[in-house]
Amino acid sequence: MEKRALKLSVNGQEYEVFIHPKTLLVEVIRDHLGFTGTKRGCETVSCGACTVLVNGASVKSCSVLAVQVEGMEVTTVEGLEQDGKLSPIQKAFLDNGSYQCGFCTPGMLMSATAFLKENEGREVTEHEIREGIEGNICRCTGYNSIVRAIDAVAKGTYKEE
Amino acid sequence: MSTEIKELKYSTFKTNIKYSVINTKVHNVDGIAKVTGRAQYTFDIKLPGMLYGKILRSPHPHARIINIDTTRAMELPGVKAVVTGKDTLGIKQGIWRRYEELCDEQILPLEKVRYIGEPVAAVAAVTEEIAEQALDLIDVEYEVLPAVFEPLDAIKKDAPVIHEGVERNVNVTRHIEWGDVDEAFAEAEKNGGYIREDWFRCSGQHHMCMETRAAVSSYTPEGKLTVWASTQSAYYTQALIAGVLGMREGDVRVIATYVGGGFGGKFELDAAMFCSAVLSKKLCKPVKIVFTREEDMIASKRRTPMYYYVRTAMSRDGQLLARESRMFSNGGAYTGMGATALYLSGFFHSFPYKWKAYRYDGYRVYTNTMPSTSMRGFGAPQAMFCSEQQIEWMCADLGLDPYEVRRKNAHTECYEVPGQAFIQSCGMTECIDKIEQWAKSKGDLGPNRAIGISSCGFMSGGIFNWFDSPYSFSSAVVTINIDGTVELHVGCQDIGQGSNTTMAIIAAETLGVKVEDIKVHSGDTDHCPADLGAWGSRQTLMAGNAVKMACEDAKRQLLEFAYAEMGLNIVYDLDIKDRWVHVIARPERGMKYEDLVRKAIRAKDGQRIVGRGYYTPHRKGMISPAYSYMMQAVDAEIDPETGKIKVHEIMTAHDCGQPINPLGLVGQLEGAASMALGYAYLEDLPMDEGKLLNPNLVDYKVIRAPEMPKTGMIDIETYEAEGPYGAKEAGEGLTNPTAAALGNAIFHALGIQMKELPLTPERILRALREKKEKEANK
Ligand code: FES
Ligand code: FES
Numbered sequence: 001m002e003k004r005a006l007k008l009s010v011n012g013q014e015y016e017v018f019i020h021p022k023t024l025l026v027e028v029i030r031d032h033l034g035f036t037g038t039k040r041g042c043e044t045v046s047c048g049a050c051t052v053l054v055n056g057a058s059v060k061s062c063s064v065l066a067v068q069v070e071g072m073e074v075t076t077v078e079g080l081e082q083d084g085k086l087s088p089i090q091k092a093f094l095d096n097g098s099y100q101c102g103f104c105t106p107g108m109l110m111s112a113t114a115f116l117k118e119n120e121g122r123e124v125t126e127h128e129i130r131e132g133i134e135g136n137i138c139r140c141t142g143y144n145s146i147v148r149a150i151d152a153v154a155k156g157t158y159k160e161e
Numbered sequence: 162m163s164t165e166i167k168e169l170k171y172s173t174f175k176t177n178i179k180y181s182v183i184n185t186k187v188h189n190v191d192g193i194a195k196v197t198g199r200a201q202y203t204f205d206i207k208l209p210g211m212l213y214g215k216i217l218r219s220p221h222p223h224a225r226i227i228n229i230d231t232t233r234a235m236e237l238p239g240v241k242a243v244v245t246g247k248d249t250l251g252i253k254q255g256i257w258r259r260y261e262e263l264c265d266e267q268i269l270p271l272e273k274v275r276y277i278g279e280p281v282a283a284v285a286a287v288t289e290e291i292a293e294q295a296l297d298l299i300d301v302e303y304e305v306l307p308a309v310f311e312p313l314d315a316i317k318k319d320a321p322v323i324h325e326g327v328e329r330n331v332n333v334t335r336h337i338e339w340g341d342v343d344e345a346f347a348e349a350e351k352n353g354g355y356i357r358e359d360w361f362r363c364s365g366q367h368h369m370c371m372e373t374r375a376a377v378s379s380y381t382p383e384g385k386l387t388v389w390a391s392t393q394s395a396y397y398t399q400a401l402i403a404g405v406l407g408m409r410e411g412d413v414r415v416i417a418t419y420v421g422g423g424f425g426g427k428f429e430l431d432a433a434m435f436c437s438a439v440l441s442k443k444l445c446k447p448v449k450i451v452f453t454r455e456e457d458m459i460a461s462k463r464r465t466p467m468y469y470y471v472r473t474a475m476s477r478d479g480q481l482l483a484r485e486s487r488m489f490s491n492g493g494a495y496t497g498m499g500a501t502a503l504y505l506s507g508f509f510h511s512f513p514y515k516w517k518a519y520r521y522d523g524y525r526v527y528t529n530t531m532p533s534t535s536m537r538g539f540g541a542p543q544a545m546f547c548s549e550q551q552i553e554w555m556c557a558d559l560g561l562d563p564y565e566v567r568r569k570n571a572h573t574e575c576y577e578v579p580g581q582a583f584i585q586s587c588g589m590t591e592c593i594d595k596i597e598q599w600a601k602s603k604g605d606l607g608p609n610r611a612i613g614i615s616s617c618g619f620m621s622g623g624i625f626n627w628f629d630s631p632y633s634f635s636s637a638v639v640t641i642n643i644d645g646t647v648e649l650h651v652g653c654q655d656i657g658q659g660s661n662t663t664m665a666i667i668a669a670e671t672l673g674v675k676v677e678d679i680k681v682h683s684g685d686t687d688h689c690p691a692d693l694g695a696w697g698s699r700q701t702l703m704a705g706n707a708v709k710m711a712c713e714d715a716k717r718q719l720l721e722f723a724y725a726e727m728g729l730n731i732v733y734d735l736d737i738k739d740r741w742v743h744v745i746a747r748p749e750r751g752m753k754y755e756d757l758v759r760k761a762i763r764a765k766d767g768q769r770i771v772g773r774g775y776y777t778p779h780r781k782g783m784i785s786p787a788y789s790y791m792m793q794a795v796d797a798e799i800d801p802e803t804g805k806i807k808v809h810e811i812m813t814a815h816d817c818g819q820p821i822n823p824l825g826l827v828g829q830l831e832g833a834a835s836m837a838l839g840y841a842y843l844e845d846l847p848m849d850e851g852k853l854l855n856p857n858l859v860d861y862k863v864i865r866a867p868e869m870p871k872t873g874m875i876d877i878e879t880y881e882a883e884g885p886y887g888a889k890e891a892g893e894g895l896t897n898p899t900a901a902a903l904g905n906a907i908f909h910a911l912g913i914q915m916k917e918l919p920l921t922p923e924r925i926l927r928a929l930r931e932k933k934e935k936e937a938n939k
Contacts, residue, residue, distance in 0.1 A: 036198070036204075036207075037198020037199070038198070039202075041373070041858075042454040042857065042858045043454055043857070044858055044859045046858035046859050047371065047454075049371055077196075077198035078198045080197070081197055086193075086197070090197065093192075094193070095188070097189065097827065099192070099195050099196065099657075100422075100828055100832060101370070101371065101372070101419075101422040101657025102191070102196075102657065103204075103370075103371040103372045103421030103422060105196060127867070129866075130866040130869070131866075133866045134865050134866055134867055136866075137369075137858065137863055138371070139369050139422050139832075139863070140828070140832045141828055141835075142830075142832045142834050142835035142872065143831075143835065143865075143869045144869060144871070144872055145828060
């Protein structure tokens, strides 16, 4: 298969890359565009370290081809902060110590962001939060601090600046 | 030795000192880098002209390498080099450097492969895909040899020989003994004491760091090598790489700024580091090697599987009289850190009780499987699973209160483990009291549900120096800039447990400044002092002491100047708190810290203030300078139809001395609980003829958010005289009690005794069936 040009938007910026059609989205994000915040932790779509948002929904970027998101809006962890201002969930992670080694953190933050957006305006249960991040493995924290952080944002403790 | 430690009987005490920074809630110093994706791991490193490496691995558990032909691979366009054992110095390496016979691993072996997945050749190419393709073009001729996979088979007389000259495949043995064990058992028998013996089987576990093993090596024509490594000890990695490449340590720089998890699996030399370094040295180009998850699972290291025979004598009123245990561990193909796990398992198997007579014989046996090594808890989770369940069963057999029996026998402060260790601070009894209160307050939990308990303790760093480090165990250098900001250079390694933050807190407290004034530099051998790194829960105490000493040194220099500047009567004492330099007796009298620094540097002919500190334990017995203690309770419900476990809550009463970083402490507790729960009922490494059957995260289950229970901690504060500000370990020990406590919960809920890990539904159902059969036969 021939290489081809692909246009996509990452963190609000248009990019054009020249890729093999079989290239995974995670490879374009990390290797072609250099957004190394997004991680990889498996080859079996099991760990969630590669989670990004595509048009606002959480997607494991190792599970889709880059060409599948042509013309769509991709958000990576680098896109969460605005002009150096952290997003509510980033602040909540800091306050709750919701990360240790930090390797799962970018993916975890993206799953959390998608979950919070999907449930905006309604009360969420602890169980729903846990299910919202079920696809993300964290080997360090035991998840409970992450659940506390998501809960705090859902309860409106953190305001968007 | 025992007289020596006796001299050191300080009594421990609780302090009422008010700290400004210690035990206050601060953000992790690396937090913003981590939540914004700025933190760069080895996995993220990309250098100009960088090549990608891949490793060819053995498909056989045991085979002689007859020939390796790399011609076809070399011809593939894009391939830059293919190396085999012949391209190396053939040095056998190991982390137990003091003992030549335990340095038994050539990472690219010359003669034999000893486990499935062992590296045999490595390729560097312009892309990862080409490197991968080249692996198929390497022709290896093997002579397949008979293999053996279980320690109890490998130790037999006629078993295949895995390492030439190693009789019965016994890699290391360890004997621990105090008191007259035989006499104590005889005496117990005579006096009508209760003696019980059991066999247990403890499984392996994979560290499963989210960042798989990864390294980028860059050798340059100056003869210098830089290695970005995912390691728990930049210094060990530096020394080991220099050793196998025949280079001087100082010509090797190891950088490990951010590490995606370690848990005991990342402080030996691994194939990513070694092969990338060999390839880079050959090509003078940077080479990156990242293990796939499957490679990481089949060919890194794992928690040591153990078979335990435990025989214990208890008096009818619950006095522990004697214990004798034998342990056979599945060492896998090489020694690694396994020799330490063998020792520590046997030592902590005695914890936290005052045995008058105790004997442990550990045998680490080579097999044709992936090597086993240290993993969070370092052999203690296995030891506790056996010990704490057996004691629980004995209490039940005798109709004794398990809390009372534990209290009766528990370590107390200033206790000497005969010939082994001296315990200074110890909050074990308080831990038992608190958990008993908590458990009893829960009332009746209903059918098939119960609380199981386990007590244990752990070391705050090891005293042993099998690595033969010529350096202090920990060192720190602190430099104060003209504006009062502080550069703290430490060798301790932050792998996510938060040591950079702990060190910043200790430095800020000691200097009397704020955490944001401290910039921590770690994970770079060119710029940081040598330190043994992150293992054995050692850094808070050891690196913490070094940091405290360095900061006291710097502070003394500042205060000397302040005395002169303020013209004080020498009977007055000065201190710095919250950037205010003041007379302790009259805190309003003083000056700004920034002003003092500016003046003091001027007075030193323009030299920045530099403080140095170091720590090496002396005269603290054979194991550790200090011990944490805890009791954990697991509230679990088991469905007798399916055998499925639901853990409702885990509560831990924990004595880690003075907590330094409360947010970090909770993180350690919760993280350890999830890892230890996984070990208890989910995680396993089943093999068929040495081949791992679940080498991916679909089939290897770990705890995920929905099954993680509520966790709680009751902090038992003690003051540890040997630790910085009274602190002890809080990292690994919390992994120790969970499997045992869950086993005990199952025992009380269903009346079955679980002797094998993990506690799977199949095993639970089998035990229930056996129990029914037994009752029917009665
Ligand atoms: S890398 Fe593991 S799910 Fe994508
Ligand atoms: S913080 Fe290390 S894996 Fe989640």
